[in-house]
Amino acid sequence: MSTHHIQVKVNGAVKAAEVESRLLLVHFLRESLNLTGTHIGCDTTSCGACTVLWNGRAVKSCTLFAVQADGAELRTVEGLAQDGKLHPIQVGFHEKHGLQCGFCTPGMMMASVALLEANPKPTEDEIRWGLSGNLCRCTGYVNIVKAVQQAAEQMQG
Amino acid sequence: MDKTELPWNNPVVEANASAPAARLGQYAQPPLRNFGSIDPYNRISREAKDMIPPPFEYQAPTSVSEALALLGKNPEAKVLAGGQSLIPLMRFRLASPAMLVDLNRIGDLAYIKEGEGWLRIGAMTRESDLDQSDLIAKKYPLLADTTHVVADPLVRNLSTLGGNLAHADPANDHPATMIAYRAQIVATGPKGERTIPASEFFKGPFETALAPNELLTEIRIPAPGKGSGGAYVKMERKVGDFATAAVAVQVSLAKDGTLERVGIALTNVGLVPIQASAAEKALTGKKPDDAVLRQAADLAAKAAKPESDARGSEEYKRALVKTLTVRALRKAVARAQGG
Numbered sequence: 001m002s003t004h005h006i007q008v009k010v011n012g013a014v015k016a017a018e019v020e021s022r023l024l025l026v027h028f029l030r031e032s033l034n035l036t037g038t039h040i041g042c043d044t045t046s047c048g049a050c051t052v053l054w055n056g057r058a059v060k061s062c063t064l065f066a067v068q069a070d071g072a073e074l075r076t077v078e079g080l081a082q083d084g085k086l087h088p089i090q091v092g093f094h095e096k097h098g099l100q101c102g103f104c105t106p107g108m109m110m111a112s113v114a115l116l117e118a119n120p121k122p123t124e125d126e127i128r129w130g131l132s133g134n135l136c137r138c139t140g141y142v143n144i145v146k147a148v149q150q151a152a153e154q155m156q157g
Numbered sequence: 158m159d160k161t162e163l164p165w166n167n168p169v170v171e172a173n174a175s176a177p178a179a180r181l182g183q184y185a186q187p188p189l190r191n192f193g194s195i196d197p198y199n200r201i202s203r204e205a206k207d208m209i210p211p212p213f214e215y216q217a218p219t220s221v222s223e224a225l226a227l228l229g230k231n232p233e234a235k236v237l238a239g240g241q242s243l244i245p246l247m248r249f250r251l252a253s254p255a256m257l258v259d260l261n262r263i264g265d266l267a268y269i270k271e272g273e274g275w276l277r278i279g280a281m282t283r284e285s286d287l288d289q290s291d292l293i294a295k296k297y298p299l300l301a302d303t304t305h306v307v308a309d310p311l312v313r314n315l316s317t318l319g320g321n322l323a324h325a326d327p328a329n330d331h332p333a334t335m336i337a338y339r340a341q342i343v344a345t346g347p348k349g350e351r352t353i354p355a356s357e358f359f360k361g362p363f364e365t366a367l368a369p370n371e372l373l374t375e376i377r378i379p380a381p382g383k384g385s386g387g388a389y390v391k392m393e394r395k396v397g398d399f400a401t402a403a404v405a406v407q408v409s410l411a412k413d414g415t416l417e418r419v420g421i422a423l424t425n426v427g428l429v430p431i432q433a434s435a436a437e438k439a440l441t442g443k444k445p446d447d448a449v450l451r452q453a454a455d456l457a458a459k460a461a462k463p464e465s466d467a468r469g470s471e472e473y474k475r476a477l478v479k480t481l482t483v484r485a486l487r488k489a490v491a492r493a494q495g496g
Binding site: 002004020021022024027043044045046048051054057058059060062063064065067068111129130131132133134 | 211215248285312396
């Protein structure tokens with residue numbers, strides 16, 4: 001069995017572990033670190049429920065091995081709220097009813113955060129394009145877009 | 158498979174950010190989490206165990222020569238680039254390589270440079286970096302169109318140009334584009350570099366001209382002269398899907414407005430990307446009026462070898478190639494006339 005020592009920074013905290021090479025990043029986050037906010041939706045690199053930020057880029061954590069994240073800075077949905085205060089994207093999803101069943105929400109929010117950090121004033125088209133790797137099976141896209149728009153306004157103060 | 162074989166049963170420790178990894182000791186702390194009697198398999202889903210790849214050795218070289226040495230010594234090894242096709246295949250256990258040689262730690266394989274008549278792109282350049290390149294947006298519209306429609310934005314943040322080509326899935330988008338561009342693919346092996354024309358690179362589905370001990374290291378696209386333009390037109394059922402069919406076109410116009418050079422290639426309508434040579438030939442030297450473009454599109458549709466599947470019937474796909482070829486030609490010509 002091939003195991004490797006990795007050290008990653010997750011939501012600001014450094015974590016170290018011995019991981020098997022075949023351990024997927026999403027399983028490392030959920031099962032080893034107990035960060036179950038990151039969901040597994042499809043297991044086929046299709047749905048984006050497992051989206052996390054890997055060195056600032058939004059990626060599908062089911063399609064990256066944990067060993068590849070050695071030395072990386074990761075952000076998950078658990079890292080959004082700071083000091084008990086919700087992140088503007090969380091406020092947006094709450095106030096604009098950006099979720100129905102909520103399963104896709106962590107991935108949607110992480111992809112949105114990456115989008116807004118790269119492009120603070122996205123048009124509606126840019127939001128839809130930016131979130132095109134994230135599927136909502138409730139088809140609640142209209143309110144998801146509104147949530148991102150509200151967050152964009154809020155983040156600009 | 159019993160529970161002890163689960164890949165996530167290793168302990169995790171909280172570490173001091175300033176402490177070097179080597180000094181973290183023997184993981185004296187207990188695991189953060191103990192599953193107790195819960196079987197994670199049951200908790201995730203019945204099929205979850207099928208979504209864990211079989212064990213493999215993992216190596217992450219930091220230079221091309223180190224990677225080549227590993228490939229030379231381990232003929233069973235598979236190269237890991239962006240991983241957005243390979244990792245799903247491993248999860249489905251359709252691929253179970255004994256070793257992965259991960260190129261992601263080789264920093265000098267990611268670049269976009271123009272000079273001496275070529276655009277040179279490092280094999281590990283990610284799609285999102287191509288998508289955000291001003292140079293490519295301005296001078297290489299065919300490549301810009303293509304990279305913009307590969308999979309979805311999350312996948313593009315990891316997937317690489319070299320991986321898209323070396324994986325040689327007939328549904329991948331860049332192979333046709335590189336054939337239309339008359340691009341050269343650089344393979345580096347133990348004896349040095351050789352270049353392979355894109356039109357000779359794809360040997361079959363998931364099969365290329367690369368030897369097992371060679372790495373695809375660079376892609377070279379001829380820098381387009383004045384009066385050049387290109388376009389990639391793809392029909393997909395939804396964003397992120399593979400092409401039902403797609404057409405890549407690159408043209409350059411002579412001073413009198415006639416077509417001087419024409420490259421046309423087709424995606425996902427055959428076991429390999431198809432160069433529509435008869436259509437290219439029919440256009441060369443002609444004025445690009447609509448009747449001429451339509452005639453060429455007929456020839457492109459004839460060159461296609463689609464198969465009926467969930468994305469459409471053979472007949473439909475052939476008709477689609479015709480329509481997409483006309484659209485791609487019009488767009489490419491308009492761009493060539495504009496710049």
